[in-house]
Amino acid sequence: MPSIYQLKPRFQALLRPSVQRLYERGVTANQVxxxxxxxxxxxxxxxxxxxxxTWLFVLIPLWMLLRMALNAVDGMLAREFGQQSKLGAYLNxxxxxxxxxxxxxxxxxxxxxxxxLVVLVVISALICEYAGVMGPLAGASRRYDGPxxxxxxAFAFGVLGAGVAFGLLSPTWINGLLLVxxxxxxxxxxxxxxxxxxxxx
Numbered sequence: 001m002p003s004i005y006q007l008k009p010r011f012q013a014l015l016r017p018s019v020q021r022l023y024e025r026g027v028t029a030n031q032v033x034x035x036x037x038x039x040x041x042x043x044x045x046x047x048x049x050x051x052x053x054t055w056l057f058v059l060i061p062l063w064m065l066l067r068m069a070l071n072a073v074d075g076m077l078a079r080e081f082g083q084q085s086k087l088g089a090y091l092n093x094x095x096x097x098x099x100x101x102x103x104x105x106x107x108x109x110x111x112x113x114x115x116x117l118v119v120l121v122v123i124s125a126l127i128c129e130y131a132g133v134m135g136p137l138a139g140a141s142r143r144y145d146g147p148x149x150x151x152x153x154a155f156a157f158g159v160l161g162a163g164v165a166f167g168l169l170s171p172t173w174i175n176g177l178l179l180v181x182x183x184x185x186x187x188x189x190x191x192x193x194x195x196x197x198x199x200x201x
Contacts, residue, residue, distance in 0.1 A: 012072050019076045029077035030088050036070040037095035039063070044102030051109035060103065060161025064154040067099070071150075093133055096150060097126050104157060107178075110164065112171025117178040124185035125153055131192040139200035143192040148184035156181050 022032075043063055050056055074092065078084045101122050108118035128148070135143040146152055160177060163169030169177070 023081045029074040029083040032074040033091045033095050037099045040099030041102040047106035055165050057161040058165035061158035064158040114175050120182045124182050128185050128188050131189050135196045140196040143196050145191040148188040
């Protein structure tokens with residue numbers, strides 16, 4: 001199944017001039033990675049603290065779009081400007097799962113939304129990314145297969161955030177969409193393991 005991740009090359013092409021300017025100003029890939037993670041955690045804390053102020057959830061789609069851009073920027077700085085490092089590899093993977101958890105968990109505090117489903121989505125997302133990272137250990141590449149990879153989850157939770165903020169989604173609909181995300185995450189896990197094993201052969 002297709003994934004939003006497949007649009008990444010076009011997205012990067014649009015960002016390349018800005019990345020060049022950031023490099024010229026001394027910005028590093030690791031700085032961008034850590035900044036994106038810190039803002040994600042702070043936003044998650046804000047939403048958890050003020051979960052009853054539902055219009056604040058409009059910050060989720062806005063930040064998800066900017067965060068996707070920052071994720072592309074840190075990768076381009078690392079690859080295209082010689083900033084790749086072992087520390088950067090750790091920061092990139094760990095920051096993503098920490099940021100995801102921080103941004104998803106506040107949905108569990110919304111009235112009528114199942115905390116169990118939210119936690120299930122967080123855990124399945126973590127396992128999916130772990131399976132992706134396992135690729136090189138099995139003799140394959142880092143796997144980004146969909147249909148519910150990082151970019152797809154960002155889009156899905158952006159939609160959920162907008163739906164909550166504008167009162168377009170009832171708790172029943174949110175629970176249903178969370179279940180779909182969890183099921184697609186399990187299918188993504190299957191795809192990553194299957195295709196990783198196929199590549200390793």
